[in-house]
Amino acid sequence: MAADAEAGDRHAHATRGLAAEYSARAGAYARSWAPVIHPFARRLLGALPLDSARRVLDLGCGTGELLRDLGAAAPGACLIGADRAEGMVRLAAGSASYPLLVTDAQSLALRAECIDVAILAFMLFHVPDPASALREVRRVLRPNAWVGITAWGADPGTPGAAIWTEELDACGAAADPRDPAVMAHDRMNTPEKLAQLAGEAGFAPPRIWSESHAHAWTLDGLCAMQATNGAPSRRLVALPEDVRARCCERVRCRMAALPDGELVHRMEVLYAVARRPG
Numbered sequence: 001m002a003a004d005a006e007a008g009d010r011h012a013h014a015t016r017g018l019a020a021e022y023s024a025r026a027g028a029y030a031r032s033w034a035p036v037i038h039p040f041a042r043r044l045l046g047a048l049p050l051d052s053a054r055r056v057l058d059l060g061c062g063t064g065e066l067l068r069d070l071g072a073a074a075p076g077a078c079l080i081g082a083d084r085a086e087g088m089v090r091l092a093a094g095s096a097s098y099p100l101l102v103t104d105a106q107s108l109a110l111r112a113e114c115i116d117v118a119i120l121a122f123m124l125f126h127v128p129d130p131a132s133a134l135r136e137v138r139r140v141l142r143p144n145a146w147v148g149i150t151a152w153g154a155d156p157g158t159p160g161a162a163i164w165t166e167e168l169d170a171c172g173a174a175a176d177p178r179d180p181a182v183m184a185h186d187r188m189n190t191p192e193k194l195a196q197l198a199g200e201a202g203f204a205p206p207r208i209w210s211e212s213h214a215h216a217w218t219l220d221g222l223c224a225m226q227a228t229n230g231a232p233s234r235r236l237v238a239l240p241e242d243v244r245a246r247c248c249e250r251v252r253c254r255m256a257a258l259p260d261g262e263l264v265h266r267m268e269v270l271y272a273v274a275r276r277p278g
Contacts, residue, residue: 011128014179015084015104018126021178021234022062023087028228030063030091036215036225038065040269041121043211044148047273050074053116057082059105059137060123064092070119071098077116082108105133110140118147124197125151125188128181134201143278147203151188153210153268159222160255160263164232167254171247173235191270198274206274217263223252 022029050056050073058067061081070079082101083089089100103109105120105127118137127133137147188194191208198206217225226232227248236244255263 010179011181014128014181015106017179018182019084019086022083022085025229025233026063026085026087026091028225028233029088030065032221032225033229034063034065036265037122040211040213041066041119041150042069043269044119044121044150044271044273045069045073047207047271048117048119048146048148050077050117053077055080055115057110057115057118057137057140059083059108059118059120060126061092061100062088062123064100066119066121067092067098074117080110080115082110106136108136108140112139113142115140116142116145118145120147120149122150122152124149125185126182127184130184130187131197131200134197134203138202138276141276143276145276147198147274147276149194149270149272149274151194151270151272152185153189153270155185155189155267158226158230158265159217160226160251160258161231163251163254164226167247167251168232168235171239171243173247174238176231176234178231178234189270191272194270194272198272202276203274204277206272208270208272210268210270212266212268214267215265217265219252219256219263222263223248223255226251 053074054077056070056074056077056079058070058081061067061083064081067079067081079098080101081092081098082103084104086102089102093100101109106129118141124130124133188197194208195206227236
């Protein structure tokens, strides 16, 4: 029991830290990373019965990009956006006319059996206990309602990640401060793992498929994204400003010398749709 309580405290601390991180970086996220993953997430919508849905939940809505697509796909539905990061929700509120909640995926501030479709786009791997979050989603879904999930499959990481690591190490930057508990990609990076999570949460066997995607970065866009989002930015922030600037410039110079095609980020996205049994 004591071990369970200790793990729960650690997971709560990790979740608060992640929410604070995303809140602080909401503007940078909306500018440089949300536009990259938004087209991938949007491809999930056609596999869900949105046209007949009365209430749709975008859990982990971030800065709200997918809500606009959901409004078009589910014109008769009440849309609800929810995210743990208050700063992300605040930014989403500036461009959306939908109810928005700041709530934890493992303890949703929603009554039972009130949702027809729930979308979890690129967020489940940020939950310390993904199966617990899916059970909570199952709780708020009506009988025979649906959940849709996107997660990363095979992903080598953004181009130049090794360059960043070498230069940050050379500058004496501290290790990535993010708690591994909220980086659970390896718990759902294959169809088999996703299916197992869905089964543990009480969903019917899901339909799962994968798609290969690519994003061609510009040099400036990639360097700006990595300096404000992701592991390099988290390590950069503790460096003195002048050291940080020199590190970023060295990384940029090295990336500029990469062969053609090396700035293309190629990744696999997993898609899953599952029904809550009646």
